Amino acid sequence: MEERSSQQLVGGFNRRQASAVSAVYDKYQEYTFDMASTLVHHHPDATDLAAEAFLALLERKERFESIDAIRGFLYNNVRNACYDYLRHGRIARRKLDELAYHQTLIQDDRADKETRQAWRQIILQSIELLPAKTRQVLMLHFNEELNTRQIALRLGMSEKTVSNQKSDGLKRLKAIMQASGTSFIIILFLLS
Amino acid sequence: MNEPFHIRELVFKYNQHELGPEDEIELLAWRRLSPENELYFQEEISPARREAVRQAAAAVKESNYRRIVAEYPLQPDEAPVIRLPRKWVFRIAGCLLGAVVLYKILTFDLDRLTGGSKPAVMEARFTNAQGIEQSLEDIKNGFNDGRAARQRDKARRKMPFLAAPYDTSAATRGFNTMVTYEHGRYLMQLPDESYCWQNVNSSVAYPVNFFRDTPKLRVTGEVFIELPRKSDLPPFEVSTGKISITAFATVRFSVRAYPKDSAVTITAVEGQIQVKSDSSVIMLQPKEQLTLSHGKAILHKDVDIEKVLAWKTN
Numbered sequence: 001m002e003e004r005s006s007q008q009l010v011g012g013f014n015r016r017q018a019s020a021v022s023a024v025y026d027k028y029q030e031y032t033f034d035m036a037s038t039l040v041h042h043h044p045d046a047t048d049l050a051a052e053a054f055l056a057l058l059e060r061k062e063r064f065e066s067i068d069a070i071r072g073f074l075y076n077n078v079r080n081a082c083y084d085y086l087r088h089g090r091i092a093r094r095k096l097d098e099l100a101y102h103q104t105l106i107q108d109d110r111a112d113k114e115t116r117q118a119w120r121q122i123i124l125q126s127i128e129l130l131p132a133k134t135r136q137v138l139m140l141h142f143n144e145e146l147n148t149r150q151i152a153l154r155l156g157m158s159e160k161t162v163s164n165q166k167s168d169g170l171k172r173l174k175a176i177m178q179a180s181g182t183s184f185i186i187i188l189f190l191l192s
Numbered sequence: 193m194n195e196p197f198h199i200r201e202l203v204f205k206y207n208q209h210e211l212g213p214e215d216e217i218e219l220l221a222w223r224r225l226s227p228e229n230e231l232y233f234q235e236e237i238s239p240a241r242r243e244a245v246r247q248a249a250a251a252v253k254e255s256n257y258r259r260i261v262a263e264y265p266l267q268p269d270e271a272p273v274i275r276l277p278r279k280w281v282f283r284i285a286g287c288l289l290g291a292v293v294l295y296k297i298l299t300f301d302l303d304r305l306t307g308g309s310k311p312a313v314m315e316a317r318f319t320n321a322q323g324i325e326q327s328l329e330d331i332k333n334g335f336n337d338g339r340a341a342r343q344r345d346k347a348r349r350k351m352p353f354l355a356a357p358y359d360t361s362a363a364t365r366g367f368n369t370m371v372t373y374e375h376g377r378y379l380m381q382l383p384d385e386s387y388c389w390q391n392v393n394s395s396v397a398y399p400v401n402f403f404r405d406t407p408k409l410r411v412t413g414e415v416f417i418e419l420p421r422k423s424d425l426p427p428f429e430v431s432t433g434k435i436s437i438t439a440f441a442t443v444r445f446s447v448r449a450y451p452k453d454s455a456v457t458i459t460a461v462e463g464q465i466q467v468k469s470d471s472s473v474i475m476l477q478p479k480e481q482l483t484l485s486h487g488k489a490i491l492h493k494d495v496d497i498e499k500v501l502a503w504k505t506n
Contacts, residue, residue: 018266024256031208033249036202038236039197043248051256058264083197122221170213177220 006067010037014063024070025054031071033077039082049085053077126176127169134169137162195232197380203236232323299484314377315352316390321366321400331357351379351389351504358383358402367397367410384425389416391503393450414506416461435484438466446475446500455485459500 032053036046045059056077057070064070120142127138140151148166152159195203202219205211211219223230235241276284317325331354331486357368370390378390383402390396395412408429409417419428419439430437432449435456439445443463449456458467460476467474467482472489476482481492481500 012269016264016267017269019269021266025260029256030246030249031255033252034207034245035204037245037248038207039200047252047256051259054256054260055263058260062273079201086197117223119218119225122224123217125223145436167213173217174213174220177217177224 010064010067010070016058021058024057024067027067028071028074029054035075035078036082039079040085045085049078049081051175052081060085084135122177123173126173129176130169134165134172138169138173141166195229199229203233207237207242314373316370316372316378318354319369319371321368328352328354330356351377354378354380356380356382356398358398359400360403361401366400368400369395369397371395372413384428385420386428387418389504391415407424411447411449413450414446414448414503416444416501418444419463435467435469438468439466456482458482458484459495459497461497461501 032050036049053074065164140146148162152162202215223233279289372390372394380388391414397410428439444461445465446459459481460478465476479494481495483490
């Protein structure tokens, strides 16, 4: 029943009917606002960014297949808009042409990747504590950034096994890191 | 920007419970990188901060919506269409079908199987030359000279049909008589393949040995006669009271002569007919109507044929 009504909602939204649009807005207004304000840390601009995401949603010509597609569109739109906003400021962003826009995104992505290396080290340290097989799989996954198929080929295991090892390893890794994190917070508490 | 953009995204996902297992580990690792990171994270997920975001979102909700709607015109809502699930359409159709079948069973006329003992309103009566009444059903079943095959065609005229019986060996100059009552109209096909529509309360008498004697119909009440489209037939005579009508091939005409009217009306629909009364002989052209009353004859031209023949279709 819920699936049906969400289908009706999407259908109504595709025809841009007032009630459906208003329902979609009710459903995701807080979501987009939360996202924008978490990403840009500035409320007035977060308000604008969230509103612009809804306008972009309405102006999109293609039909949406599901309510998740609508949410996905909003997510990507807010994310990219906030990214541009932080890199270039609102006014600069509007003047950027399409090509420059894509180029900066790629460059920023690379810079982001480099900064990630710092905490990547912590993950690698924790992986050391895992059993040999799981460790091998996660090392290849995080360090060499191989996908499941490539890992399976490298280690001579089936893809199923690799994916099981990986999800199992991720769970253990989380447990290890949370355990050490707790002591970390206690230290933090003692220090303050 | 103190925290990488990617981490802010992960924090948002954390608050929305959308964090994947790998995202989770990445966020955990980042938190462990420095106490500031952990503090930032704790602040971002704190109930007070969540509540502040909720309130800020609620505060701009209305004004933002007005802004969006002002920039993008929306379509008015369509009237809600009530669509039944397919399953229910079949169920309802099944119930209706069942109800119709049940109704048919309950109201089934047993008399039709047992031969009909139900007293019916007398519609018409057929009397032969000896004055003996004959059942119309018997005539229909027992008399078949090939004309019955045409019944299907004539049945479209929605009137009970009778192929008039005759006897070429009859020595007498008797007449068969077909009488209709208050509720009966009948279409009779005469042996020469002419048709005679009889309105209610009318009688038509025709010679038993139709082909030997001059075809002469005695009529009271109202009839409409259609002669066959053949040119080699003898003149066709209809008499009512002291008036006689003579028609030749390809003629359609109606006669209305109810005794209570004290007037006789003759209307030619197609072809010429000759009307002979005590005092005059008149030729009627198509769409002409002659009314004879108390020895006076009135001729109407261009009459409305459909109005005259309305009883035939009703």
